[in-house]
Amino acid sequence: MTHRILVLNGPNLNLLGSREPDVYGAVTLEGIESMLNEHANANAKIDFRQSNHEGELVDWIQSAASDQDGILINAGAYTHTSVAIHDAIKAVGLPVVELHLSNVFAREDFRHHSHISALAIGVVCGFGAASYQLALDGLIGHLSANTA
Secondary structure (H helix, E strand, O other): OOEEEEEEEOOOHHHOOOOOHHHHOOOOHHHHHHHHHHHHOOOEEEEEEEOOOHHHHHHHHHHHHHHOOEEEEEOHHHHHOOHHHHHHHHHHOOOEEEEEOOOHHHOOHHHHOOOOHHHOOEEEEOOOOHHHHHHHHHHHHHHHHHHO
């Protein structure tokens, strides 16, 4: 079965590859998208998006309820600040995996709190670009177990 997965990327992730490569790595967002599509193979159809605007991310989460099976989200800084994204995820009721390139718990204290984690079926952080693959594998496993 092919699962439909919305992959959302929040603010500043469009700068990957040049923004703090010592923290986020040298892979661009386009590189991550390509890697994830290849990794998905026949198990998932990926809809990969990025926005620096909270409202646009909320709109995409809301619309996912009608045409997606689950969501992977790297909300960037909105992870720590956005009640609106939390509420949208809660409202749609789709399984969500939160992910981060860096280990947020080894960074500044304000990054230790997430408005998304309590709603997520899992959280992956600290593995660089591979965090996306690990999150996808977890979500596909969850979806497969719950549709079998």
